[in-house]
């Protein structure tokens with residue numbers, strides 16, 4: 306049909322254009338310097354795939370999707386013994402079902418899809434001979450030197466004869482990434498994946514010192530064939546860390562495990578972008594064969610993107626409850642991490658400077674779990690038009706116009722005006738928040754109005770409000786006024802810990818407030834009277850925090866008195882007291898760390914970590930948040946972070962399943 310010709314050629318042009326763009330984006334990405342977020346790249350691939358499917362004749366001779374990765378010339382090229390492939394993607398339950406129906410009766414393992422770069426480790430007669438990147442799938446780069454120097458979890462020797470090839474993912478742990486960036490505020494890494502890719506491809510090893518990485522194995526080939534046909538067992542036997550693999554035999558079970566991984570996503574110390582399903586039996590996996598760029602015996606179930614790019618429209622300097630003035634990014638709305646994000650934090654002026662961010666830039670926004678979305682940086686500076694504007698920090702407070710002061714290395718800005726209106730409102734909102742007095746019937750807008758009229762200045766002013774006064778305001782009826790007053794009334798039982806939180810004392814965290822209660826302080830006045838020396842004696846309270854508490858509670862003395870006069874309880878509450886250890890405490894003297902999700906074996910119901918921790922403490926344990934050399938037990942629940950396990954193994958910490966602990970807790974009568 307002649308009418309089709311222009312249309313066909315338009316499609317053909319678009320296909321060529323997309324193919325070229327895919328090649329360009331991949332090149333940059335596999336160098337560790339992506340130009341767009343993964344979600345945008347995926348959209349381009351999807352469009353290309355759909356067009357080619359519709360017009361198979363227009364498929365480019367050299368279809369980029371028939372290859373994986375990107376070629377590279379940086380390091381010595383090494384040909385892979387068998388191709389290193391990509392994975393077929395899935396994002397619907399039906400696709401999981403059809404995977405299972407292709408392999409009836411075959412056991413499957415489900416594991417996290419780590420977001421790093423893949424490496425092939427070749428062992429010859431028990432010694433590490435080479436570490437090679439995936440490259441274009443056929444030929445990769447020899448990165449043995451840097452892998453040896455920087456990558457944990459790559460043993461120099463394995464106990465196996467002949468040739469052994471272990472493939473896996475090299476990642477930078479989130480904790481390492483954070484520590485590195487804190488230590489290098491001038492040249493921060495943009496995200497853990499790029500950090501890992503960029504590190505192993507570095508030309509100058511000096512430039513990447515201190516960027517430690519971790520290897521997790523997910524594939525094994527042995528010659529001669531070893532007896533262990535189960536992948537997980539085979540890898541562990543050789544001494545590799547393996548991202549947790551869970552066995553299952555039905556699509557429904559797999560779906561549940563996938564859900565578990567997605568839920569645990571933000572409690573883990575590494576980035577992951579999905580779950581991998583793979584035949585558990587190595588022979589079955591090999592027998593399933595491959596397509597042009599992916600094995601048939603595995604699929605990748607992708608999760609929602611945690612990073613997207615969007616336009617930075619403006620930067621607004623926000624006054625916080627302690628007077629800190631922080632830059633907030635106003636963004637073109639973008640769907641990331643499961644919600645639409647329009648605001649993100651930019652931390653402080655030094656971060657803006659080191660990342661070179663300007664208004665009008667296309668920026669990478671990251672939102673993982675409950676973490677406040679933040680601007681990770683600018684991916685592609687070549688997109689600039691010249692109309693971008695510098696972000697200029699204010700010299701005066703945006704609320705009260707008083708001159709600002711700078712503090713610390715990151716030059717954080719502060720308004721020190723004690724009667725700054727914005728700070729006043731923030732402090733009132735904070736006092737009423739759930740973690741503090743929990744005055745849930747009075748929202749932010751009302752607090753602003755009541756602050757504007759002068760009814761509210763300090764937290765103690767909530768307790769002078771009357772129903773009559775509230776009824777004088779527009780749009781306040783009998784019912785809502787009563788609700789507000791009742792809510793305020795309930796908050797009078799706030800107690801020491803939550804009052805401490807509510808008073809917004811700089812440097813004192815929620816944990817600090819809890820520790821003061823456990824250390825035996827009976828009331829807010831006792832804390833105010835203690836003096837720095839006594840405060841420092843409390844576990845985990847350092848000199849600076851102690852000084853801040855001492856200084857600010859002295860300053861707040863009149864406010865504390867007003868709260869008292871107005872019937873607010875500032876005594877320690879029984880639930881905040883140290884736990885009473887039961888007789889015959891089965892965990893006596895044990896230092897424990899709890900990880901994974903915990904549920905009561907009797908009912909199957911989820912139990913929150915603090916609740917479970919309390920039980921352990923009543924059984925004589927002390928709990929810590931991270932594994933260290935002094936930890937006795939690592940108690941594991943569902944969906945445990947591999948990094949915690951690795952660390953525990955390394956430090957020789959005993960790992961026990963929650964079931965064992967539950968038995969003891971139940972027997973001791975604390976659960």
Ligand SMILES: NC(=O)c1ccc[n+]([C@@H]2O[C@H](COP(=O)([O-])OP(=O)(O)OC[C@H]3O[C@@H](n4cnc5c(N)ncnc54)[C@H](O)[C@@H]3O)[C@@H](O)[C@H]2O)c1
Pocket residue numbers: 330331334339340341342343344346347373374390391392416417418419420421422423424439473474523548578581605
């Ligand atoms: N931002 C960009 O410009 C850009 C460019 C190209 C590719 N990408 C991103 O790269 C990805 C696609 O590329 P791909 O071909 O590397 O595919 P992929 O990364 O999605 O899947 C294959 C890879 O998964 C990794 N993997 C992690 N855990 C694994 C496990 N347990 N078992 C097996 N493999 C595991 C391996 O490294 C393997 O090579 C997409 O996420 C895409 O968005 C982004």
Ligand SMILES: [Zn+2]
Pocket residue numbers: 624702703704705706707720721722725726727728
């Ligand atoms: Zn101010």
